[in-house]
Amino acid sequence: MIPLYQGEAHLEELLEALEQQVSVPPFEVVVADNGSTDAGPSIARSWSGRLPLRVVDASARRGQSAARNLGAKAARYESLVFLDQDDVPATDYLARIGEALQTSPVVAARMELTRLNVGWRSTVRSLAQTESLASGPPYEWAYGGSLAMLRRAFFAVEGFDESITPAGEDEDLCWRLQRAGFSLVFASQAVLHYRLPTRWRDLFRQGFRYGKAQRVVDAKHAVAVRPGYLPRQLLTRLLIDGALSLVSLRIEERHRRAFLAGRRLGLLRARNVNSVGRSEPQGVPRGSHDR
Numbered sequence: 001m002i003p004l005y006q007g008e009a010h011l012e013e014l015l016e017a018l019e020q021q022v023s024v025p026p027f028e029v030v031v032a033d034n035g036s037t038d039a040g041p042s043i044a045r046s047w048s049g050r051l052p053l054r055v056v057d058a059s060a061r062r063g064q065s066a067a068r069n070l071g072a073k074a075a076r077y078e079s080l081v082f083l084d085q086d087d088v089p090a091t092d093y094l095a096r097i098g099e100a101l102q103t104s105p106v107v108a109a110r111m112e113l114t115r116l117n118v119g120w121r122s123t124v125r126s127l128a129q130t131e132s133l134a135s136g137p138p139y140e141w142a143y144g145g146s147l148a149m150l151r152r153a154f155f156a157v158e159g160f161d162e163s164i165t166p167a168g169e170d171e172d173l174c175w176r177l178q179r180a181g182f183s184l185v186f187a188s189q190a191v192l193h194y195r196l197p198t199r200w201r202d203l204f205r206q207g208f209r210y211g212k213a214q215r216v217v218d219a220k221h222a223v224a225v226r227p228g229y230l231p232r233q234l235l236t237r238l239l240i241d242g243a244l245s246l247v248s249l250r251i252e253e254r255h256r257r258a259f260l261a262g263r264r265l266g267l268l269r270a271r272n273v274n275s276v277g278r279s280e281p282q283g284v285p286r287g288s289h290d291r
Helices: 011-019 040-046 064-074 093-101 119-123 151-156 169-179 200-220 231-247 251-269
Strands: 002-004 029-033 053-057 079-081 106-112 147-150 184-193
Touching: 002 011, 002 040, 002 064, 011 040, 029 040, 029 064, 040 053, 053 064, 064 151, 079 093, 079 151, 093 106, 093 147, 093 184, 119 251, 147 151, 147 169, 169 184, 169 200, 200 251, 231 251
Parallel strands: 002 029, 029 053, 106 184
Antiparallel strands: 079 147, 106 147
């Protein structure tokens, strides 16, 4: 299931990877178009002769979560595999995911950075999911475009929370799934090649979105403020990261600090969030991690 919005730049590379899948049982590709105005939907439809592919209209409500939920409802198989429009699965990805789903109702792939991010670009962000799942506590979580699960698990918790946008919906879903009794397993043999933003400003904006989303998810689940997340601490780190993103002699360091500065600013801007979404408060502490 692929949520699509203005995805013409990289969609064909993803579809080629799906066409090259090996040792995989029958599957279909559902592309949920979230109101694209570029050539993305046309590119997807052009592949319908090479892949069992359908494009469904998911423009009624904007947001990746809404597109994923609609695509999941349209899917015909009992296993749901979520992919983002700009990532690339390894050739045995679906086979490995299918094997993992034989023993666990919810699984997440291992994410890899070097194939799609050449040279220093693969170092500008660290991912929590290259060697294991991201930590909670009390629950682990995984990036939405790396998740796969049985339909019964997805719909038991009503899918992605569409009020959480444009990030953080994956962590929230993983928490709710595990609280409902569904285990989340790291499928280390299933490799997903993950694409990072290439421009300084895009990394900053991504960090900002992630920071704001973290506050929203924390507020929804009534988690305690984590060490290092008090306003004064965040402001100090924001000033340091912002300065280094501008003056560092190493280009990779400038890009890395841009992402971190964006994240600190997002956390600061969203610090007054009190509650959101449908979940009841959980009152649990969390560990610290960068998305």
